Amino acid sequence: MEMDYATEFPHSHMDRRPRKRAKLAWEFPQQTHSKAHSGMYYGQEVANMPSFGTSRILPDHAGLFVKGLAEKGSPPWRDDDKDGHYMFALGDNLTSRYKILRKIGEGTFGQVLECWDREMREMVAIKVVRSIKKYREAAMVEVDVLQLLGKYDKNGSRCVQIRNWFDYRNHICIVFELLGPSLYDFLRKNNYRPFPVDLVRELGRQLLECVAFTHDLRLIHTDLKPENILFVSPEYVKVPDYKVTSRSPKEGTFYKRLPKSSAIKVIDFGSTAYEHQDRNYIVSTRHYRAPEVILGLGWSFPCDIWSVGCILVELCSGEALFQTHENLEHLAMMERVLGPIPMHMLRRADRHAEKLVRRGRLDWPEGAVSRESIKAVMKLPRLPNLVMQHVDHSAGDLIDLLQGLLRFDPANRLTAHEALRHPFFTRDPYRRF
Numbered sequence: 001m002e003m004d005y006a007t008e009f010p011h012s013h014m015d016r017r018p019r020k021r022a023k024l025a026w027e028f029p030q031q032t033h034s035k036a037h038s039g040m041y042y043g044q045e046v047a048n049m050p051s052f053g054t055s056r057i058l059p060d061h062a063g064l065f066v067k068g069l070a071e072k073g074s075p076p077w078r079d080d081d082k083d084g085h086y087m088f089a090l091g092d093n094l095t096s097r098y099k100i101l102r103k104i105g106e107g108t109f110g111q112v113l114e115c116w117d118r119e120m121r122e123m124v125a126i127k128v129v130r131s132i133k134k135y136r137e138a139a140m141v142e143v144d145v146l147q148l149l150g151k152y153d154k155n156g157s158r159c160v161q162i163r164n165w166f167d168y169r170n171h172i173c174i175v176f177e178l179l180g181p182s183l184y185d186f187l188r189k190n191n192y193r194p195f196p197v198d199l200v201r202e203l204g205r206q207l208l209e210c211v212a213f214t215h216d217l218r219l220i221h222t223d224l225k226p227e228n229i230l231f232v233s234p235e236y237v238k239v240p241d242y243k244v245t246s247r248s249p250k251e252g253t254f255y256k257r258l259p260k261s262s263a264i265k266v267i268d269f270g271s272t273a274y275e276h277q278d279r280n281y282i283v284s285t286r287h288y289r290a291p292e293v294i295l296g297l298g299w300s301f302p303c304d305i306w307s308v309g310c311i312l313v314e315l316c317s318g319e320a321l322f323q324t325h326e327n328l329e330h331l332a333m334m335e336r337v338l339g340p341i342p343m344h345m346l347r348r349a350d351r352h353a354e355k356l357v358r359r360g361r362l363d364w365p366e367g368a369v370s371r372e373s374i375k376a377v378m379k380l381p382r383l384p385n386l387v388m389q390h391v392d393h394s395a396g397d398l399i400d401l402l403q404g405l406l407r408f409d410p411a412n413r414l415t416a417h418e419a420l421r422h423p424f425f426t427r428d429p430y431r432r433f
Contacts (some may be wrong), residue, residue: 077169084130085111086171091173095168098126098175109270110171111136114178117163123178124163131170139172142270145219146174149269152217158210160230160267179265180234183315184226186259192318193241193256197391197398200315202262203229205425207308210266212416215301218275220281222299223268224307226314232263262293275300287320291334291341292410294327296350302410305419313383316390316398324376332364332377334408337386341408397424 050306075092085106092100098115101123105112110129114199117124129139146162153159157179164175181189183203195203207229214221241256273279279299290306293299312323321337324330335341346357356363365374380388384399384404391398404414414422 017240040338080131080170084132084135086128086131086169088113092241092242093174094126094128095166100126104315115175117175120163125176125178126174127174128168129172129174136170138270139174141176142272143172145269145272148217148219149214153213158206158213158265159269160265176267179267180231180259182227183229183231183264183311186236186257187315187318188316189228190257194318194390195315196258197394198318199258199262199424200312200398201394203264203315204308204312205420206262206264207266207311208416208419209309211304212420214272215416216303219269220271220273220275220279220299220301221266221269221271221304221307223271223285223288224266224304224311225285225288226311227285228268228344229264229266231259231261231263232265232293233259237262284326286330287322289330290410291331291345291408295333295345295348295353295356297345297348300410301415302413305405305413305416306410308416308419309402312398312402313386316387318390321386324371326373327353328362328364328367329369329373329377331356331362333366333380335362336377337381337383338403338406338408345408394424397422397427400424 073093073096075088078087079242081087088094088100090100090102094100094113094115097119098117099111100115102114103111104114104125104299110127113126113128115124115126116122121236127139129135143165148159149159150162153161160179160278161177162174163177166173166175187193188194207224210226212219236257236259239258241254271283273283280296282289283293283299284303284307288307288310290299290303293303310321322330322333324333331341341362343360344363347360349357356367358366364377368374368377380386383402385401387402388395401419401422404422405419407413419425
């Protein structure tokens with residue numbers, strides 16, 4: 001007889017080194033057997049993009065989720081794949097409460113499934129973690145953090161909200177509210193066109209409010225990036241894009257998408273570190289990694305602030321600020337855009353990073369791996385020039401803010417609370433001087 005059960009239980013605190021995990025994607029390529037489901041259970045389509053909000057569940061559609069089900073029965077037992085991922089079919093039950101409708105993301109941690117919650121009668125996103133010890137442990141750390149955040153963020157206005165969690169067939173399953181696309185996916189769908197500076201202001205304000213909130217709780221996110229910031233709503237409007245030349249061949253290039261709502265939430269707290277933890281290991285996704293992390297100087301709250309600065313530049317320009325996968329080139333790019341790295345930081349580089357430094361300065365361009373690497377660094381503009389290429393007003397305030405967020409020395413970097421008081425957020429951008 002099959003013993004198939006879900007367990008919900010409090011767990012002992014596990015103060016373990018958090019593991020890096022891949023992004024949560026809001027859109028995943030349709031599988032061949034999922035096509036029949038598109039549009040069947042959901043409500044309206046919004047400007048060619050399916051609405052992922054709970055509003056799409058109309059009262060007369062709700063019965064479709066229950067009608068014809070095998071009495072909310074358990075799916076047949078399937079072995080996990082070779083990497084420990086949960087194997088499922090669309091329409092399966094994930095416990096008697098949830099019905100799997102589609103896969104919306106996957107990564108090294110596991111998969112994210114869009115499900116119908118029969119009890120609350122709403123759509124949810126469920127992260128199904130691989131059945132491997134280190135990922136199960138990391139998931140329990142994330143549950144700890146999410147429950148702490150939820151305790152102090154009653155309105156769920158800053159961080160994604162955990163709805164529930166359970167252990168099913170040796171997979172930790174974390175149930176979240178369902179949100180819209182990530183900032184990265186919105187940029188990608190927009191052919192990497194920059195966001196208007198006024199939208200960047202609203203997004204930056206909310207992001208810094210979230211960072212200030214988590215830092216006040218003595219938590220360091222460590223993996224802030226556009227993929228981990230989601231719009232609450234998937235809805236958008238198309239507006240003419242006057243900056244595009246008539247030579248552009250793609251259909252629809254003369255229009256760009258703007259979100260109907262600028263409301264965002266931060267997700268992916270699986271790499272979050274508590275203030276008291278050992279902090280000498282590598283954190284952050286490459287493009288958003290602070291210099292103190294690369295140099296092995298240890299890191300703390302300011303590494304999140306550096307990531308915020310990189311994100312704001314990317315939203316303004318449409319492209320990641322430091323597009324590299326190699327440490328020396330990355331540091332050289334930083335110097336090209338922001339000026340020289342302080343000598344006291346270079347001198348303190350740990351044994352893994354000391355080969356990047358020679359005679360008290362960065363070993364560049366002598367230590368470059370190729371001429372192409374040198375060219376990639378040389379083509380980067382200074383930060384003020386980069387911003388002014390893309391920002392039509394408020395450029396001065398934005399440049400000053402970014403220079404505070406992207407200070408090399410973490411001790412001198414702005415805090416989230418200081419950044420929120422910056423004129424970029426407090427000054428009327430249309431006021432005449």
